[in-house]
Amino acid sequence: MQSTVDSTSSTGATAVVPRPPRVRRRRTTEEQEGRAGYALIAPTTVLLAVFYLYPLVQTVGYSFTTWNPATGQTGDFVGLSNFTGLFQNDEFLRAAGNTGIYVLVVVPITMAIGLFFAALLAQPFRGRGVYRALLFVPYIAPIVGSALIFSFILSPLGGIVNGALTSLGVAPIGFLNSEPWALISVMVFSIWQGTGYAMIIFSAALTNIPQSYHEAATLDGAGPIRRFFSISLPLVVPTLGFLAITGVIGALQVFTQVYILTQGGPLQSTETILYFIYQQGFVFFHGGTASAAAVLLLIVGIVVSVIQLRVLNRRDTIELT
């Protein structure tokens, strides 16, 4: 682009004629490009505006009203009372607390097990690819299908876990319908489901570490465990941050496993924020309350995402250097 302009201007003194039409032709191609540009981004932007941004604006608006999703009537403007109501609503507080416990337990354990397997699989050896693939399968399987498998394995009727407990002389446990086992079971499921993803991300980070670091440490007499804690672990800290934040965002949106495994029970002991929003919006038709809870979820999500962008940016610079 730039070079053609330069060559015309340098030869322009001798070649008199072609200059004005060339300028005009260039402008039209740019106009063409501009129009094509809008046409090419139109499908994505228009669909996002209709099915994403417009509902988002509506969510914020409805959070100040007594909107009823069943009738579609916006209802009355009630100011902040939907929000203040949430903080006096035991069910919401329970759901928020469960989501908090879930984040604090599931995210670190998932990352720790994922890192453990990634470290075991860091060096090439026979069968590595098979191990990695089999450990990764739970992450790509449909959650409904795998949650059904868990509901069978944990069932008091014929479930293999209770079968093993009985043969050890322990009374069967209602893993999915008694406290605190129901929440523990949902969390164990989520750890099982998410570990493969953490493993793959950590594997990518570990392969980025130059082999020479490990060789140098080996020459200095560092064993594999020492090498892991002194070299690998410090160098995957940015990845740890990234996984922690994506893990938190994922945990804020937990729904499917709760719906399949426990339906939020017993006594709301496994209810999460998204499950609460779903129930308010689609079971009780309290659209205002659902929207207010969604706005709170949005605020938390944005805060976490902004931190994520910061971490990602820092991670980029580390990777580039």
Next chain:
Amino acid sequence: MTEFTAGATARRTARPAVRTHRKRPFSARLRLATPSILRHAILVLGVILFFGPFVWMVLTSFKSSAEALSFPPTFLPKVWHFDNYTQIFSVAPFGTYYLNSTIVSVASTAGQIVTSLAAGFAFSRLKFRGSGVIFVILLAALLVPFEVVFTPLISLLSQFGWLNSYQGLIVPNVPSILGVFLFKQFFESFPTEIEDASRVDGAGVWRRMWSVVTPMATPMIGAFAVLSFVYNWNNFFFQFLAVTKTDFFTVPIGLAQLQSTNAAESFNLLMAGSTLAILPVFVVFIIFQKQIVSAMAGGLR
């Protein structure tokens, strides 16, 4: 992998020198091998915990309903009930679910590829007013989880008359900010010389996109297609809300429905259904394992 083969050949060529190693006492050889034995032991245990449930699912799907609930549990079915898989199609319209899942997943995936590729190309290669601002707005929208906006979205779909319809299940899935972002990044990693050359030859924007850039992007399209298909096939939450009629159930919705109506006594059928739900993703995974893993790990950058 390459290191492994290199090490193997090195060992083979160096055999005479290594012969002394054979004279190591058994205990020393065991000590040398221990890290590797321990590693395999841990990994086998991991595979049993992480992949074992799927094996259990498939085995149970061939048992009778009584055997599935029997105690102590049997490992292999006493009698292989292949008819569980035919029975499930009569218990619930699984054929319809399968067809719906296929239509929705394939159409959503195709839509995501076409729109993301076009927008990614435009943002990376074309100059037009406001492109920077629009791209930043798109990125900002990435901060908003879909789960936040679903209540008004479903009522919007109902105003369109799109609940219980293919367009309702497909169209809202089509815009993919992540896809736009991935394709933009991908195109920017390519030098522009070939396109410049074709531009000098008089190729317009469309020619450049379809004949020059798209063929180069084939690996990226493949990786994104696989990820997108798996995501769409597994999707539950949105479809669960957008569909109430059995005619438009997808496999995950159908399974959830089967669970709530049949309860505990037919785990063998539920496991057959789960197997059917997981099978397509599993096949795709076996074929495209490398692309999935590299796209997941590479999609972060």
